[in-house]
Amino acid sequence: MRLNREELSFFNKNGFLILRDFADNRECNAILDIAKIHIKYQIEPIEREEEYHNHSKEYRTNVIDYNSTLNSGAIRRLRQAYSRDVIFKNWMENRKIRPILEQILNDQVVITTAHHNSIMVKMPKESTATGWHQDRRYWNFTDNNLISIWLALGEENSQNGVLEFIPGSHKMSFKSEQFDDKEYFRDDYRENVSLIETKVSTTLEKGDIVIFHSLLLHRANKNITDRPKISFVYTVKGASTKAIEGSRSSAYPEILLDRS
Ligand SMILES: O=C(O)CCC(=O)C(=O)O
Helix, strand or coil, rough: CCCCCCCCHHHHHCCCEEEEECCCHHHHHHHHHHHHHHHHCCCCCEEEHHHHHHHCCCHHHHCCCCCCCCCCCEEECCCCHHHHHHHHHHHHHCCCHHHHHHHHHHCCCCEEEEEEEEEECCCCCCCEEEECCCCHCCCEEECEEEEEEEECCCCCCCCCEEEEEECHHHCCCCCCEECCCCEEEEECHHHHHHHCCCCCCCCCCCCEEEEECCCCCEEECCCCCCCCCCEEEEEEECCCCCEECCCCCCCCEEEEEEEE
């Protein structure tokens, strides 16, 4: 499957693209079943809600051990999905999406397991909102040619924390004062307010995917429903984009995928 010219130019202009009904029910259910077992038995490495919310910029930049430092609390993400189960690995190495990723990256595709490589969980009541941010802020690579693939494993809407994006923000330059000390894009900063008003949020159904650029500003609400929201997200880069040696980004394996 390849993107047509309109889809590719939509991604280049806006920094994200939704592909509806991309993964079939069987694939989604297999991922969900395994994810639920790992959530139930709290299989490390996990990040709990409190940690997701409170970890400092220094922690997120430097700490390489992804195991939780807490013994209890709601799970926010199962990390290192690639090496947890062949079902997760197969989704990340899915051949149907490969030509699309090659088109967007304009390069051979490499999975980076150092960062987004997770089952994302938003538990009812206990989950928190995520502020506006660019994923790339704590990542160390030679350039920005990285994109993430988000798979909805159930309905995602404004009630349970669907992703929201600021279209085109992946191409904008910002001043450091537009961000707070954890590098969240400040929603109380005058210049940011009008830009934030341009946000888009689109309900997702099970099997829909969103591909988004590593510099795109995005956020999500907390889950105020009574059912967990479970999603899968992983990041790929172009082969010519290199992790900086000695950084957290180079501390985990990379998987070079065959050309389509
Ligand atoms: O699910 C959320 O709250 C947002 C997740 C996200 O944007 C991230 O982890 O980078």
